[in-house]
Amino acid sequence: MRPVKFNLVFIATLSLTLTAGGTAVHFANQPALTEPQDRILDSALTMWTMGTATMTGLLSNRRDDDDA
Numbered sequence: 001m002r003p004v005k006f007n008l009v010f011i012a013t014l015s016l017t018l019t020a021g022g023t024a025v026h027f028a029n030q031p032a033l034t035e036p037q038d039r040i041l042d043s044a045l046t047m048w049t050m051g052t053a054t055m056t057g058l059l060s061n062r063r064d065d066d067d068a
Helices: 004-028 035-067
Strands: none
Touching: 004 035
């Protein structure tokens, strides 16, 4: 059974990552972006990238802890 802290961190990371990904997809499908929208798209893509890397790290680290 996973600790409560791990579950809370993972759920928070997952929700922020999915929100950033949805925002990036939404803005990427717009025909023309204003300058503020372009900055939001760049930020959303950065958050998506960091979030997926963080979730991968959390899951791989968690798997190593289970083996010990």
